Amino acid sequence: MNIQPFGEDALLLSMENEISAEVNNEVIRVYKILKESDLFSFLIPAYSSLTIGIDRTQYTIEEGTQLVKELSGNATIEQQKEQRLITIPVCYEVEFGLDLEEICRSNSLSKNELIDLHCSINYKVFMLGFVAGFAYLGSVPSQLRSSRKVTPRKSVAKGSVGLAGDQTGIYPVEAPGGWQIIGRTPVHMFNTKKEQPNLLYPGDLVKFRSISLEEFKIIQIKEETGIFELEVEHV
């Protein structure tokens, strides 16, 4: 673990430079402790790093560094063992999954195999970024690995579920993007009317469930009227 100044008002805590659940678990552990302490002006957890905002009217960079070291090294604060496991319904129909057929071809999978694989495991939220509420989930089964689109789309619809490299993710809002789109969720991933607008947080677990077009429409209506109940387990 290495801590260095980042700009004048932040610190960058870097772990081993790799994308792995192990390294990211450590990032999330420190993130949760620092968030709980409420002493820092902002926190940006990423795959293998944590950007920590220091309120310079309160602390010098040295004091901030010391504080982070003390808090993160405090072994008595146990990592919250319980994680949320959130089930996200996804419709994999071709009208939503614009790149589904292409991925099936390039990865030699049938449509059903692709869906089964995508729904087969629990993914971890490594970080949020790119646009507000965009969660980077990993890691996908190796048969689903895919490269980004050569030419990114100018606009990807809200709720689109995509693949890129080892990752999968959901576009919370309409945005430009180069991920391979395989389906769409009717669930609002980012709801500006809520005090906590994003559905997913770093450290959460996510499972996908394949739904029909009809169920998509039903959930969509339920979401609009605010009566949809998301499946959340604590594991």
Place this chain on the structure above:
Amino acid sequence: MSDSLKIRVQSPGMFTSLQDLGRNGNQDSGVPFGGAMDKESHKIANELLDNQRSEPTIEMTYLGATFEFEGEGQIAITGADMGAKLNNNPVAMYKTIDVQNGDVLSFGQAQLGCRTYLGVKGEWQAPKWLDSFSVVSNLTDLDGIPKPLKKDDELEVKILSFIPNRKYPIGSIPVYSSCHIIRVITGPEFERFSIEQMQSFFQKVFTVSPDSNRMGYRLEGELKDYVTKREEISSGIVEGTIQITKSGKPIILTADAQTTGGYPRIANVVRDDLSRVGQMKAGDEVKFMLVNLSEL
């Protein structure tokens, strides 16, 4: 004295929005820091009106807006000179100005600098999201998030009191040019660059690309012999982070930038020069100067 000053947008200009000091603390949700691009000018406008720090101002970009007032109030204009006129007569910047019922305030094009701030004395009655009035430039279509100003929008400011007119010291008013020297400190990936690349970063005069906005300033001009070895693992971004894109060109990330990115972070603009960055416009020239964090 009426209880409120109403401001009707006759024409919105190029990109006009309410801005305050932004949203610190929601970055783990991917929400940009946001707020005024030139926080210094924004703060001065509020100070000239004895407003609370948390009040927003109207930020105009390059081509200004035209407003009509209903009621009496006080305003202050700071930032870039857009040739402001009150009822077609030139009006001074950096001081408190009284406005009357029916007055029309119009702005033209910025000659030097890029952003102008219009402060209004009182309490703004406008929607907030996550405790801020600020428009987020890539989330303008979402319900519940403040929107950029458009023709015929009506804004309201609650008038609590009037103050004796104030003036900002002439010697302290920022002077803009089309050449900028921006002070930076080294970024997290600085040492990954070769000596030649580092040198070219500090020797080159870069040009501001027209493809610049509240999310970031793209610069024309490449680092010497730049080839990306590999993509970095996405990591945090703060206001003023300078990344080097695949083509070797720098990009300065500003208020509405995404919170994480995967290009190497060569340097970071010092806090006192961030407002200066918000005043750069397409075609301006930029040179970076390295300073030491301990000297600041």
